Amino acid sequence: MNVPFYVPPEQLMKDRAEYARKGIARGKSIAAMEYADGMLLVAENPSGTLHKIGEIYDRIAFAGVGKYSEFETLRVAGIRHADLKGYSYARSDVTAKSLANAYCHALGQIFTQEVKPYEVGIMVAEVGDTPETTLLFKITYDGTLTAEDDVAAIGGQEEALTAHLREHYRPGAPLAEAIGWAVAAFEAANSRTFQATEWEAAVVDRTLGRRAFRRLSAQEMARG
Amino acid sequence: MIPDTTSGLPWDAVVPAGSFTALLRSHGLEPRWSLPSEGSVLDAPEGTTVLAFRYADGVLMAGDRRATAGNVIAHRSLQKVFPADNLSAVAISGTAGIAIELIRLFQTELEHYEKLEGSRLSLEGKANHLAAMVRAQLPMAFQGLLVVPLFCGFDEKAGRGRLYSYDVVGGRYEETDYTATGSGGPYAKAHLRGAFREGLSEDEALQLAVDALVAAAEEDSATGGPDLQRGIYPNVVVISTQGYQEVPEDRVAAAARRAMGELR
Numbered sequence: 314m315n316v317p318f319y320v321p322p323e324q325l326m327k328d329r330a331e332y333a334r335k336g337i338a339r340g341k342s343i344a345a346m347e348y349a350d351g352m353l354l355v356a357e358n359p360s361g362t363l364h365k366i367g368e369i370y371d372r373i374a375f376a377g378v379g380k381y382s383e384f385e386t387l388r389v390a391g392i393r394h395a396d397l398k399g400y401s402y403a404r405s406d407v408t409a410k411s412l413a414n415a416y417c418h419a420l421g422q423i424f425t426q427e428v429k430p431y432e433v434g435i436m437v438a439e440v441g442d443t444p445e446t447t448l449l450f451k452i453t454y455d456g457t458l459t460a461e462d463d464v465a466a467i468g469g470q471e472e473a474l475t476a477h478l479r480e481h482y483r484p485g486a487p488l489a490e491a492i493g494w495a496v497a498a499f500e501a502a503n504s505r506t507f508q509a510t511e512w513e514a515a516v517v518d519r520t521l522g523r524r525a526f527r528r529l530s531a532q533e534m535a536r537g
Numbered sequence: 538m539i540p541d542t543t544s545g546l547p548w549d550a551v552v553p554a555g556s557f558t559a560l561l562r563s564h565g566l567e568p569r570w571s572l573p574s575e576g577s578v579l580d581a582p583e584g585t586t587v588l589a590f591r592y593a594d595g596v597l598m599a600g601d602r603r604a605t606a607g608n609v610i611a612h613r614s615l616q617k618v619f620p621a622d623n624l625s626a627v628a629i630s631g632t633a634g635i636a637i638e639l640i641r642l643f644q645t646e647l648e649h650y651e652k653l654e655g656s657r658l659s660l661e662g663k664a665n666h667l668a669a670m671v672r673a674q675l676p677m678a679f680q681g682l683l684v685v686p687l688f689c690g691f692d693e694k695a696g697r698g699r700l701y702s703y704d705v706v707g708g709r710y711e712e713t714d715y716t717a718t719g720s721g722g723p724y725a726k727a728h729l730r731g732a733f734r735e736g737l738s739e740d741e742a743l744q745l746a747v748d749a750l751v752a753a754a755e756e757d758s759a760t761g762g763p764d765l766q767r768g769i770y771p772n773v774v775v776i777s778t779q780g781y782q783e784v785p786e787d788r789v790a791a792a793a794r795r796a797m798g799e800l801r
Contacts, residue, residue, distance in 0.1 A: 368652050389653060390546035393560055396649050397547060400557075400641070401566060419546045 326455075329430045333454035336432025337379045342468025343436065344498055345376065345449055345461075346478055348491035351440040351518035351525065352447060355495035357503075358513035366515045368526035370395040370407045372440050374517045378468035379433035379454070387416065387435060404523075409439030413450035413458055421456025430454050434467035440517040440525050444484065466498075473502040488516065492529075492537025509535035557649040558642065558670075568638050570677060584759025585719030587617055587628035588726070588749055589689040589700045589712075590733060592742035595777035596689040596698030598626045599746040601721070601754060602769050603761025604633050613761065618772040620781045622647045625663055625690025626774050630719035631683035639670055639684055660692040664701045664709055672707025685718050691776045698776060721753030721760035728752040739775060743784055746773055747792040748799075763793035 341357040343365060354376045356365045365384070366376045369391050377384025394415055399407045416435060424430045437450045449461040464482050466474035477498035486494075492514070500506055514529040521527055547560065561567045587600035600617035603610060612633075619640050621627045627643060629636035646666065651657050658666070667688050674684050689700035701709055702716040715733050717725040728749040737745065747763070750771050754762030763770050770793050773784040 362655075364655060367655070387546075392649065392652050393547040396557060396645055396652075397560065397564065397566070400561070400645050415546045 326425075329424060330455060333424075333430045333432050337434055337454065337467075338469040340378050340380075340468055342466055342470040342474055342499075342502070343376045343378050344466040344474045344478060344495050345436050345438055345464065346482060346491050346494060347444065347447055347449070347463040347484070348488050348516075349444075349485050350488070350520050351516050352438040352449060353488065353491045353495065353516050354436070354438060354514065355492070355499070356513040357499055357507070357511060359511050360513075361510075364513060366513055366528075367392075368515075368524070369412065369437070370399065371404060371523050372517055372519075372525045373407070373409050373412065374438045374515060374526055376436040376438070376467070377433055378435075380431070383431045384433045384435060387419070387431075387433065390419070391416065391437075409437045409448050409450060413437045413452060416452045417456045417458035419456075420452055420454060424455040434471070436465060436467055438517055440519050442519060470499075470502040474498045477501050488518075489537045492534060496534070496537065556666075557646045560649075561642075568642060570635065570682070583630075583632050583683070583720075584757075585617055585630035586717060586721030586725050586750055586753040586757065586760040587630055587687050587719055588715065588717035588722070588729065588746065589626075589628065589687050590715035590729060590742070590745070591698050591700065591713075592737040592739060592775070594698075594739060594779075595691045595775060596626075596700055597739075597742045597746055597773065597775050598628055598687065598689050599750060599771050599773040600628050601750050601761045601771055602764075603759065605759045610761075613764065613767065614769050616772055618774055619644070620774070621663060621688070621690065622651065622657065623780045624657070624693065624776060625660065625688065626776055626781055627667065627689075628687040628718075630685050630687075630722070635674070635677065635682055636684045636686070639674070639686070643667055643670060657693075659694065660690045660699055663690065664688050664711075667701075668703060668707045668709035670707075671703050671705070675706055678705045687716060687718055689776065691778065691780075717749070717753075719760070721750075721757035724756040725749040725753040742775070743773055743788060744792050744795065747771060747789065747796045751793070751796040763790075763797060765794065765797065 343356040345354045354366045358365050367388050369375045375388050375391055395407045431454055435452050439448045441447045449465055451459045451461055451465050464478040481494045509531040512534045516527055517525045584605035589598040598618050602614050604612040604615045618628045683705055686703055692699050700712045702712055703709055715729040732745055751762050754760045770789045773789050775782050
């Protein structure tokens, strides 16, 4: 009779976490910060077609780092969750909080029960009518959900980016200024300068009407 | 049964990105009106005139506001012209309740596709999809619950406005200049046939649309003319390179007063 090796749960979780963290650290990062009219998301992403940032619903945006196929699956599941809910009830019933909970539930399940954890970090941003009701959630590979105040980052350079942004953040800054912080934070973390075409950036902006999500062009990034 | 969409993510559904209707079906949420095989015909609110035609900058779409159930006026201020997405509009005729639900599903479907794929469906793709949705309603049409939409939009590739009419079996017909449907549709069409010309300005197009609706309301009891007393005016929208825009009510009101004035 085969006796399975005993692996203590602490060890199992540690191994899985290390595996996921290594995968995420290899990829590029995304920073999010609040500005006067909403939330700005900036990713280092030279591909113009494979997006890391996307629209989920009227006022909700998604950002994912790590393994493309995995955060893309999460993005699609998020859009389905939101559209189903909005169609079954009303558009105003779709909230970032419920979506973030669904994500943390799903990632937590995958982390403990699947053969391999997802090597992803994701953020969900929702712009409200006022800066006070604007929300930013961060969900890690193991399903840990945190509500962030005004700046956050995911990916390998999470800590360096967050530290830089916290230092420079001031409430109520215009979009151009926020773009400036994001660019400076990435340049400081990577010790190099970036071309405008190397960015993928988008906003959820309360002045844009029902669908608040908008991608920023390379020109806008260069001007900022 | 309403599945719990508040917790847990809908992974299970069709991969890769299927249509929103397929997703609804997999959750048992697809809108259905199951009828007995020899069901009697209901007096569901219906009756309409909606029309669309090309003008200099794109397309214009307009509709009256009345819903009737038999001889009864069910609603005086029903909206029959809706945005499908940023670059297209859809108008309904037939059984109001079913048509409005169909439009809501169509709007969600287009947005769902756009978000998943990162690009919009082509105008023809949208028109074809709407045709399939109308076709799926065919069994109900035999019970007298008809839905016949009109669809128009600005074709980004072709750089011009295009319009489509439908029939009850889901036939989709691209129209070159103008079209109208609903119980008052033939009268509106007759008016458009006489007055349509190439390169109408937006103001001229607005006046023509309101004139045609007034002409239809004169002949068809199920079409409501502008109600100057209550301040109920037709819905008029334009779609151009600027996208979908509703014509402000005060401009429609002015056009309606001119159209009604000419009747006297």
